[in-house]
Amino acid sequence: MTDFRPSDEKQIAEIVAAAAAQKQSLEIVAGGSKRGYGRPVKADHLLDLSRIAGIVNYEAAELILTARPGTSLAAVKAELAAKGQMLAFEPPGWQSLFETNAEPTLGGVLACNIGGPRRARAGAPRDFFLGFSAVNGRGEIWKGGGKVVKNVTGFDVSKLLAGSFGTLSVLTEITLKVMPRPESQCTILLPALADEIAVATMAKALNTPFEVSGVAHLPAEAARRSSVAAVAQGRCAVTALRIEGPAPSVAFRAEALEELFGRGERLDNAASTQFWEEVGEARSLLPDGARVMWRLCPTPSRAAVAASAIKARLPAAETLFDWGGGLVWLSLDAAEAGADAGAAIVRGAMKSCGGHATLIVAPAATRERIAVFEPAPGPLAALKARVKAGFDPLGVFNPGRMQEGL
Amino acid sequence: MIRMPEPDSGLLARREEIVAALARIVPGEGVIASERERRAFECDALTAYHQLPMAVVLPDNTQQIVEILRYCKANRIKVVPRGAGTSLSGGSLPLADGIILGLGKFNRILEIDVANRCAVVQPGVTNLGITHAVQAHGLYYAPDPSSQIACSIGGNVAENAGGVHCLKYGLTTNNVIGVEFVTMDGEIIRLGGKHFDAGDYDLLGVMVGSEGLLGVVTEVTVRVLPSPPGARALLIGFPSIEGAGDCVASVIGSGIIPGGMEIMDKLAIEAAEAFVHANYPLDAAALLIVELDGCAAEVDHLIAAVESIAMEHGATSCRASRSEEERLLFWAGRKAAFPAVGRISPDYYCMDGTIPRKEIGRVLSRLKEMERRYGLRCANVFHAGDGNLHPLILYDANKPGELQRAEDFGADILRLCVEVGGVLTGEHGVGVEKRDLMEAMFNETDLDQQQRLKCAFDDESLLNPGKVFPQLCRCAELGRMHVRAGQLRFPDLPRF
Secondary structure (H helix, E strand, O other): EEOOOOOHHHHHHHHHHHHOOOOOEEEEOOOOOOOOOOOOOOOOEEEEEOOOOEEEEEHHOOOEEOOOOOOOOHHHHHHHHOOOEEOOOOOOOOOOOOOOOOEEEEEHHHHHHHOOOHHHHHHOOHHHEEEEEEEEEEOEEEEEEEOOOOOOOOOOOHHOOOOOOOOOOEEEEEEOEEEEEOOOEEEEEEOOHHHHHHHHHHHHOOOOOOOOEEEEEHHHHHHHOOHHHHOOOOOOOEEEEEEEOOOOHHHHHHHHHHHHHHEEEOOHHHHHHHHHHHHHHHHOOOOOOOEEEEEEOHHHHHHHHHHHHHHHHOOOOOOEHHHHEEEEEEEEHHHHHHHOOOOHHHHHHHHHOOEEEEEOOHHHHHHHHOOOOOOOOOOHHHHHHHHHHHOOOOEOOOOOOOOOOO | OOOOOOOOHHHHHHHHHHHHHHHHHOOOOOOOOOHHHHHHHHOOOOOOOOOOOEEOOOOOHHHHHHHHHHHHHHHEEEEEEEEOHHHHHHHOHHHHHOOOOOOOOOOOOOEEOOOEEEEEEEOOOHHHHHHHHHHHHHHHHOOOOOOOOOOOOOHHHOOOOOOOHHHHHHHHHHHHEEEEEEEEOEEEEEEEOOOOOOOOOOHHHHHHOOOOOOOOEEEEEEOOOEEEOOEEEEEEEEEEHHHHHHHHHHHOOOOOOOOOEEEEEEEHHHHHHHHHHOOOOOOOOOOEEEEEOOOOHHHHHHHHHHHHHHHOOOOEEEOOOHHHHHHHHHHHHHHHHHHHHHOOEEEEEOOOOOOOOHHHHHHHHHHHHHHHHHHHHOOEEEEEOOOEEEEEEEOOOOOOOHHHHHHHHHHHHHHHHOOOOEOOOOOOOOOOOOOOHHHHHOOOHHHHHHHHHHHOOOOOEEOOOOOOOOOOOHHHHOOOOOOOOOOOOOOOOOOO
């Protein structure tokens, strides 16, 4: 086992070519904060991208940022904030979720396609991923996409690399579309809605023309854990609607939403920022102790149905709804969930709800034994295997990360 | 002119047999064989290129598509999928030894799901048809290519179509959340749905914009959005294109993302004004249209902000729409720019490169040089927010050599786009038109890697061959690993 810490793309290509020639495999990490996400990788060597770091080019007026994968997410956010801009997909760091002090990086966020609360309105990392340079499993340097915000030249391979967990190519440079940071925000809290009412209310809010940019529902237990006093103190469920934009517009839309949904407590800029960060990170709103955690992406209107079907079988389950129900965080008591971490019950409940379920936090042995990502039906699974072979024919990258053999 | 692959004479000789076999799969009037009727399919909106297909098949259900593709695969018959035929890059240009697979009969809206803000539609539904179907719920489908009245959502998926509202609302790829498609092997595959994110490899992301090379889309789930409560537009005149470009940069730099932001140059302004009388400022060298949408409080606030930015950049005139009629009039000239240019020239050739916006001055002055060099005029309209240029090259196809000169001029423009850091196509697709320019932007390794993706979906390269890639794909060769067992190039793994 060797730790490779290349300092440029050419060295990465040499390492990969050499590994391929010797039929050896590589685990790819940048900061290492997402190593617990997916199945445990059993690779011959570590390919550490922490030295492939730094912002290469940032042009605020062009809405373009080019950076290397090892650049810390914090550094990217700070650079953008200095020019009044942001990553619109609001990526969380998830250090608390994975119980790590490792630094979240831009490469990790893209490779895992992690979007935060604004994802429901603005899109996921894949929607802002314009182009890249990378090394494929043959040790060849190749590029895809472009460095302008609008481009349809060739296949949109950026979309495929986002969320491929480093199993198709090693990203060496990333170009993203960035967006202006809204000048102000406000969150309206609606108290004490039952889950199914809350899901319907969130859908209604997203259907208003008031550009709601955050829609989450915290059942009473989750709300009580919030660090934001106004959320925790009601000791009841809280449904939160966020609006962002120029101050006069935010004031107008807040009024309009309250007219529709009733007057609630309002969170101003600072409290609102703190609250949505907490929702994106999720961990602190869910119970401590021996737990396993799932991330469900059902058809949004079916979120409460999925959650209650699971709770009926696993009474110690707790949930947190984001993306208007499009994302359900599910925390299960490890003992109650049993040897399969609740997979049979969770995936069974999801069958009638569309979408997919990912086992996100569980002991490594569990993640190795059961499917972490949603299993695909036969023809699709075969297609995916052919896609993988097209990029990494010898299986050099992150073997087993997404499923056995991939 | 771009050359298409040599037709297979063996297949051409079997034409009658093939037509009969297809007619067994799609009975009735679903197979078009007569030359007169095939003529209607010989080209799309890139009219300089035309080719009669061997046959046209118009299935009306997915099972027929499965059987057609299985038959074609077994007989190695090439398949060119076609939606409404509005591609500007020749995406559905037929092949002499291939069939056209037309999706026109797939024209139903299958479901409108208001709670999940999506609609499930068949690929032959028009872009605007989706908005019409959902607008009673206060919703609309955001991508709005200028052909939206005619173009189909299936074609939009194939080309990753854009429009004037892309900067704020995204392209097709950002607004399509699910597809069902049939592979060349006849397998039905569903990707995405009403939920968020792929949860696995994002194959939906590569299906969108794959120009009919990966599969035949049979169902599309689109995100629909609440219609903005209102919109106002600004019509701003500038003494130079650079001034207009700088103004755009400042608007975005100040944190404003308008719903639409378009620039027209003098020739385009004059042509549009003569055509629709939108009261455009004829003394301006460049016209900037900025549209702000949202609630009234936001729109009025931003209109004032953009007005003051425009004045700081030396605008010579600036008018804000006071009514919906006036807003539509501001747009009428821009939306009619192509036909307006069509009135002042027998033919025009519409280009579609994207550049970093800061390069606009340099690019337009190079365009002026090219106009002199090629002896052809060029009118410019462009989606200023995202740097997507649409130079319209004026020519006369009846004059010997002018089409060739227009094409050469266009190719030079696109090479220039790449040279300044941009790309060959912002929204029209590569198709046939820009196929041979791909090497200006991508090297052989880049293109080989993209073709390996193609091979995973279509290993014999039967779906829409001759488009997008300058070299026909040879999957067996691309799949080979050049590792010489026993004599390793690297005796040991390097360490850094």
